[in-house]
Amino acid sequence: MNGLTFDIAHLLAGGLVLVSFMMLYQDRLFALINVFALHAVVLALSVAWQAYIQDAHHLYVTAAIALIFKAIVIPVGLHRIILRLGIHRDIETAVGIGPTMLAGIGLVALSMVLMLRVTPEADPLAREDLAFALSIILLGLLVMVTRRNAVSQVVGFMSLENGLVLAATGAKGMPLVVEISVAFSILIAFIVIGVFLFRIRERFDSVDVGALDDYRGERR
Amino acid sequence: MALILELAVQGAQMMLVLLLAPLLTGFVRKVKARLQRRQGPSLIQPYRDLLRLMRKEVVLADNASWLFRVIPYLIFAATWVAAALIPTFATGLTFSWTADLIAIVALLGSARFFLALAGMDVGTSFGGIGASREVMIASLAEPAMLLIVFSLALVAGATQLSTVAAVMGSPEVGLRVSLGMSMIALVIVALAENARIPVDNPATHLELTMVHEAMVLEYSGRHLAMIELAAFLKLLLYVSLISCVFIPWGLVTARAGPASYALGVVVYIGKLAACGILLAAFETAIAKMRVFRVPDFLGAALMLALLGTLLLFVSRSL
Numbered sequence: 001m002n003g004l005t006f007d008i009a010h011l012l013a014g015g016l017v018l019v020s021f022m023m024l025y026q027d028r029l030f031a032l033i034n035v036f037a038l039h040a041v042v043l044a045l046s047v048a049w050q051a052y053i054q055d056a057h058h059l060y061v062t063a064a065i066a067l068i069f070k071a072i073v074i075p076v077g078l079h080r081i082i083l084r085l086g087i088h089r090d091i092e093t094a095v096g097i098g099p100t101m102l103a104g105i106g107l108v109a110l111s112m113v114l115m116l117r118v119t120p121e122a123d124p125l126a127r128e129d130l131a132f133a134l135s136i137i138l139l140g141l142l143v144m145v146t147r148r149n150a151v152s153q154v155v156g157f158m159s160l161e162n163g164l165v166l167a168a169t170g171a172k173g174m175p176l177v178v179e180i181s182v183a184f185s186i187l188i189a190f191i192v193i194g195v196f197l198f199r200i201r202e203r204f205d206s207v208d209v210g211a212l213d214d215y216r217g218e219r220r
Numbered sequence: 221m222a223l224i225l226e227l228a229v230q231g232a233q234m235m236l237v238l239l240l241a242p243l244l245t246g247f248v249r250k251v252k253a254r255l256q257r258r259q260g261p262s263l264i265q266p267y268r269d270l271l272r273l274m275r276k277e278v279v280l281a282d283n284a285s286w287l288f289r290v291i292p293y294l295i296f297a298a299t300w301v302a303a304a305l306i307p308t309f310a311t312g313l314t315f316s317w318t319a320d321l322i323a324i325v326a327l328l329g330s331a332r333f334f335l336a337l338a339g340m341d342v343g344t345s346f347g348g349i350g351a352s353r354e355v356m357i358a359s360l361a362e363p364a365m366l367l368i369v370f371s372l373a374l375v376a377g378a379t380q381l382s383t384v385a386a387v388m389g390s391p392e393v394g395l396r397v398s399l400g401m402s403m404i405a406l407v408i409v410a411l412a413e414n415a416r417i418p419v420d421n422p423a424t425h426l427e428l429t430m431v432h433e434a435m436v437l438e439y440s441g442r443h444l445a446m447i448e449l450a451a452f453l454k455l456l457l458y459v460s461l462i463s464c465v466f467i468p469w470g471l472v473t474a475r476a477g478p479a480s481y482a483l484g485v486v487v488y489i490g491k492l493a494a495c496g497i498l499l500a501a502f503e504t505a506i507a508k509m510r511v512f513r514v515p516d517f518l519g520a521a522l523m524l525a526l527l528g529t530l531l532l533f534v535s536r537s538l
Contacts, residue, residue, distance in 0.1 A: 007395040014397030014531050021523065097516060101523050108530055116533065128534045 005053045009125055012046035013132040016166060017108065020139040023159060024100050027093050029151060033078045036155045040070030043162045050169045053125075059169055065183045066165065074158065074190055081194060082151055085201060095146045107138040129170025136163030150200060150207040154193050161186050226314045229481065233313060234304040236485065237460070241303070241452035242266035244459065244492055251500035266452065270445050278441035281342045291338040292439065292446035295331045299450040302327040303457040307464050309484035310472035311382035319381040321369045324461075325362070328413070331450065332358055339435030346427065350434025353511060357419065357431065360518035361412045364405055367525035371402045372465060374532050381464065389468040396535060401528035403466045408521035410458035412514070414451070417503040419514055422451070429511060456492070459499075463491040 019039045026032040044067040051059030082088045093100070115131035122130075140160025144153045164182065197207055204211040246266045253260025280289070305319040332354065339351035373379045375396070376387040387393060412419045415432040422432050436447050464471065470487030472480050509517060 003392075003394050010531075010535055011395055011397045011400075014401075017531070018397075018401070018524075018527065021527065025520065098519055101519060105523060105526050105530070108527065112530060112534055131534045 006125055006128075009046070009049055009053065010128060012042060012049055013129055013166065013170075016042050016046060016162070017132055017135055017139070020136050020143075020159060021101065021104055023143055023155070024104050024139065024146070025097060027097065028089075029082050029149065030079070030088055032152055032155055033075050033082075036078075036159060037071045037075040039159055039162055040066055040075075043165060044071065046166060047169045050129075054172055056172075062165065062169060062183070066162075069183065069187060070158065070162070074187075077190070077194065078151065078155070081197065085151075085197070085207060087149065087151070087207065093146055094148045100142065100146050104139055104142055107142060108135040111135040111138055123172075126170050126172070130167055133163045133167035133170065136160070136166060139163075148208050148210055150193075150197055150209055153209070154190070154197075157193075158186060158190070223314075229310065230304075230314045232481075233308055233310070234300070237303045237306075237308060237453065237456055238300065238449075240489070240492065241449065241456040242270060244456050244496055245452045247493065247496045248455075248500050248503075251497055252504055255500060255504045266448075270449060273440075273445035273448070274442050276441045278443060281438055284342055284438070288338055288341045288438075289443070291334045291341075292443040292450075294334050296446040296450045296453075298327045298331040298334075299453045299457065302331075303453045303460070305381070306457060306460045307381055307385055307471060308460050309488040310481060311385050311464075312473060313382075316380070316382045321372065321379045321381060321384070322366075324381075324457075325365055325369065328454070328457075329358070329362060335435055335447075338439075342438045344438065346430075346434040346437050349427070350431055350437075353431045354435060357412050357514060357518065360515055360522060361409045364518065364522040364525045365409050367522070367529055368402045368406050368409070371398055371525065371529045371532055374529070375399065385464050385468040385471055386473065388465055389471065396532075398528040398532045398535065399466070401524045401531070403462070405521040405525040405528065406462055406465075408517065408524075410462065412518055412521075414455045414458060416499065418506050418509050418517060421508055429508060431511075459492055459495045460488075463488075463495060467491060 016039065019035060019042055023032060023035045023039065026035055044063045047059055047063040047066060051057065051063060111134035112131050115127065115134055119127045119130060137160050140156050140158075140163060143156030143159060147153050147156065161182070168182070200209075200212075201207055204215070243263060243266070246261070246263045249265075250260045250263055302324045305315065305324060307313065307316065307319065336351040336354050339347035339354070341347070369379060372384050375393065375398075376384040378384060378387075393399070411417075415422050420429065420431040422430075424430065425433055427434070432451070436444065439447055470484060470491070472484040
């Protein structure tokens with residue numbers, strides 16, 4: 001494989017991991033959603049580059065889906081939701097920024113050690129993409145764990161899904177049907193979660209998921 | 221004869237950093253002033269300040285120990301040696317075998333240690349506050365710096381600056397996300413170490429925020445001149461380090477004639493000017509942070525450097 005094609009794929013996938021870290025760093029909801037939009041843009045670029053080097057034209061459709069839905073429709077929708085909920089000024093991290101970042105670095109190291117161990121014979125590009133995708137998934141989970149607010153947990157969930165798309169496009173020969181169904185399921189999940197958020201809000205006057213614990217009778 | 225020539229080039233490099241350092245600071249101040257629509261002091265004002273300070277009488281506190289009088293020279297010497305080791309216009313100079321990145325970090329670290337000691341020596345509260353803040357910043361900036369050194373060493377296979385610059389200039393390095401992260405981390409570390417604006421502002425004496433100024437408050441006369449010159453040299457050092465590692469084009473590599481050395485110097489001055497303009501523009505655009513935000517800022521540098529080192533392991537080759 002040509003060195004430069006690999007380098008650009010590496011750059012885009014590494015940039016995606018970096019944007020995941022930026023997501024961990026944010027403590028305002030608006031900034032978090034803007035970074036999520038950036039995440040989707042980088043994902044779209046990365047997928048488009050994979051489409052170009054694998055000569056797989058259906059991947060361009062995946063890139064377009066990522067760009068339209070994840071970078072534009074969903075962030076705009078989330079912006080409107082948090083404006084309607086009136087929580088756009090909230091600061092809401094459950095764990096401090098520093099420990100979260102350290103945990104994130106640990107997760108990235110873990111996913112790299114794991115992927116380099118289990119896939120020594122694979123194509124270097126697919127191998128590198130899988131390692132990055134696993135770290136993006138773990139970082140998305142970390143975003144969900146360290147946030148108290150349901151909206152930012154939704155954002156974490158969707159960034160996790162970006163990692164799945166990256167893994168799917170890195171492996172050659174993934175049919176378009178799978179990707180479209182994944183993207184579609186995310187859109188449905190977004191709508192369901194949106195409805196759900198307003199239900200939580202009506203019930204508890206807050207979207208802090210800590211309120212759910214009180215409701216179940218658990219101690220915090 | 222060849223040895224004398226090489227020593228002469230090395231000596232020229234040492235004098236060059238010493239002579240250019242105040243000019244760089246003056247240039248950054250001038251550009252900043254122009255960006256703020258002020259006239260600004262002239263470019264040679266730092267030289268005039270140094271000369272004036274040299275001529276002035278030294279006022280010492282009664283309880284100042286011998287350490288207080290020795291430290292300015294120690295700081296200046298350590299910083300000058302570190303700055304002289306960095307390849308500015310040519311690689312492979314006579315002393316370049318000592319130009320190890322870890323040695324340079326150690327030299328700067330010892331200079332900072334002595335500065336913190338001097339801050340606490342006289343026993344004023346400002347000195348103590350400055351020293352404690354400086355050490356807090358250093359304890360975050362130094363690991364980040366070392367991680368950057370590790371990434372560079374993994375790519376280049378050496379911590380020797382001449383080798384690193386040669387490898388970085390070769391086309392086989394390609395486009396690497398790790399190196400980009402290392403560069404941003406190094407810029408953040410350089411801003412923190414040089415007491416530039418988001419971290420510290422040496423132009424003010426505001427006790428809420430000052431770090432560097434608080435430590436040198438008790439100094440006067442030639443001692444202050446030494447410390448100021450060391451601060452100018454440190455800025456030049458970091459700019460040269462960034463330009464030699466990340467923009468290594470135009471460095472003279474082989475033992476060439478005086479014409480190519482002159483060209484190398486011109487390119488080097490061009491790089492310094494470009495970095496100075498960028499620094500001034502950045503400082504004009506950004507506001508000073510609170511001291512308690514500084515760990516977050518430097519933590520980002522640490523995180524970037526660590527991530528860059530990790531990402532190297534999944535790149536094409538180490």
